[in-house]
Amino acid sequence: MDNMILLDIETGDFDVDSGIYELAVLVIKDGRIIQSEHIAEVYDERIRHLGMGEGYKNISENQVMQERFQHIINTYQFPIVAHNVSFDRKFLVHYGWLEENYECYDSVRAIKYANPNLFSYSLEYLLNYYDIDLPLTHIAIDDVYALFEVIKKVDPKKWIPLYKVPPKKFNKFVEATANVEGESLVFQGRRLVFTGASPFPRILMKEIAAKCGAIVTGNVSSKTDLLICGEKPGSKLEKARELDIEIQTDEWFIDAVSKDLNLETATLTRQSVAATKETRYEKITYTKIPELRGKFVNIALLPFRIQKKVEDILINHMEVAGINRGTNGYKVDFIIHSDDREYVLLGKAKEMQIIAIPLSKFNRMILS
Template identity: 50%
Template sequence: MENGIVNLQIFLGGGIGMGMLQDRINELDSAIVNVVGDLVNTMGFYNTDRLMSYLEEGKKNWSSTGRYPFEELEFHNIKTNATIILQQDGIDIARYKYIKVKIGNLVYENQQNKSGKASSIYEIRKEVYSSTWNLRFTDTSLVFETWEYMQKYILSKYKYDIGEELLDEKLILDIETGDSQIEDEISEVESGRGISGRWLILDIETGGFQVEDEIYEVAVLAIENGKVVDSLHLGEIEDENEIHEGMGAGYACISENEYYIAKFQSFVRKYPYPFIAHNASFDRKFLVHFGWLSEEANFYDSVRAIKRACPYLFGYSLDYLVNYFGIERGNAHTAIDDVHVLFKVLEAAQPNNWLPLYKASPKAFKSSAKSFLERGLELKGESEAFKGKHLVFTGASQFPRVLMQEIAVACGATVGNSVNKKTDYLICGEKVGANKINKAIELDVPMYEDSWFIDIVFQDLAIEESEHKPMELSSNSEQAQYSPKQAPYKLLGEFEGKKVNIACLKLRVQSIVSELLEKMGATVVASPSAKKVDYMIYTDNGEYKLLEQSEELGIIAIPASKFNRMVLEGETVWVH
């Protein structure tokens, strides 16, 4: 991908120069395209409604059928408003639909013309089932990963800014097109306030973090314009008395149960909306691995969205958010309860910036990278293990390089591609690059095996706590997380002159809370045995001996979520 361009198609003559099948797909009003071995079967429909009634009700209302030799296909020159469902052996793997946003005449400088100007008719379209945008001219079609990339491309190539013009177009779109639904679809696909638009909120319960631990329960809510319009709960009860324990207890394994898979896929066809899940990569890897969903399913992570909307929370686990927003819940960690609770959390948090989930390679599902990815997602926005450090990675690792880099950033680091004076650590896998090693030796940059990095990430250790030692090798062989100094936490007078025990907090949260309390004039201790204190602040839902004794000892016990809310809603004092 270059400059945000996902794909490029150049038309040749009357078609696109790619084959009879491609030409046919581009002229269909809506269709199912089913790849079966070396053949591709097409079933055309007059419109999307007829296609959906065929899928949902079995109506034999197709308008055409065809069979073609297999060829590589592109789907960004399909008709506007046409829905194309791509299948493999009858299983949905992707959907495509472009809606028109604007058609205009682009006037730009061209010294080859006598007037010094040239013009081109262009069309801008939005893809409904992904974040991509399509820019089409008479002979060229380009697909961009985001609106911003497309805007920058047009500005750079044609010195023409379509930004403000598009905003105006959205306001009058229904007048120009006679179809107000188009504007609705754009707002639903793009970021919306909270959970406006159309979504599927998903949760699964498994026997552990690895796909080998199987799926035991699946629940989905269909959301339309901020309301639950339908729900699906899949699970086979073995012992009703164990269900209250959560985490799949009391349910039988349904990972490869064809009946439940078919029900799930039928529900998804009925509501072909993007998925929202908390730590979405975890849910996605199980569902893709066992064939419930295709690799192309669109997922959005509520952790990332809520972190952007509420950047000053101490934690973003579902349990923490439930406590922070004061939401009542039933059986914690049952799938059906968790999807309803997540819906309430999203209503309270009102996220307005949704980013599509990075789709990890399926190969990663078959290695220990699964648990590493899961751990990295748990720490995202919550760990400062590498805060302020600049890391460089080299050599082959059991984990994808891009994943290592993303998790390093999630833990507060910045990441570079070359070793220089700003480099704090060089993380080495196998078959390391000699140039990076030599430069690290020259600049006296500490070098560690990637197991050191993994150890810190998995155990949420401080760098100095790791037992790994720097490597001894000869020459032959984006955005830091916030801190109290940046956040608008408030000063609370009730803690002035008081003694507060923070031993029952995670290390990362301890550092934030300690600095805040010291600014409030409190004396901070971090010892589980220190009982002569006025307050204790502890990790939500934790079981601590000091917490059990707090009432007897006259200690005011405050969960981290409550203290978090107190310092965000108290009298405004900026902490410097």
């Protein structure tokens, strides 16, 4: 996609009531930036560096700021692209900055199509994986430039617009598909938890999740893969953040389901599901890392949801001698760890000449 309006927002929290604090926009024409805007109002310059909207005023209902954004939209009329666009769009539509039917695309989805075998698609992980020397500051203007560099590097060829389904259509969809044969694989084997108020009936969303291969549970734990949030999600959201569990919105969930299930007509055949199974999961050939063969590897510093996958690759493809999951496990040759944190174990590993490999680097090595 050569023409787009790339954007990033910083909000007070997950709920739309928390407000918009920053909106950064890059207008991309023929693959080049032709305009940039940082729509925000600083109230405390001393804490801006903290990111996440710190140091900025709530501009959700600021008419002047809203008109600046709408002027860009109306001038270029390019589709909007954002990283996890359903989240940004939820805020922009709620406060009247964006029309409900404006065309939006999710860069996460486009990058997944281009490179489906990454362990994470967070912006920070992608910057590390593609070796892009830019920090993720959580200041909107910095992050939108970082996203532009990632998109340039990946050069996605497949862009699918965000599916926007009204709740009333969703009710019809659930009734129509209650007895559908076969299942989608979009959430195959993943543990999902739903929380928060939603216009989409929870009992029906859980039914759809189950049809898509998910294991739906009521509580967040270290085994949870994904938390789907409506408004005012409460303690489950806090616990998911503590455990570094992926968090998405109701709108994201509906969009993800729409890839395999036709929400307009609510029809699905066994044949179409079978085709999905064949095309979605192709056998991956990993590049062997000779240095790992016959060695012991510690994976304790990886999120629980990723440990099992990495362990499978290490044992079945890298032929390691053994796996250690202990946070004080120093009798190893290598440690594979998350990119986004500093750990005491890594400091001690350096003293003991244990080789530490960031997850993004390991990911790059096995896919090279």
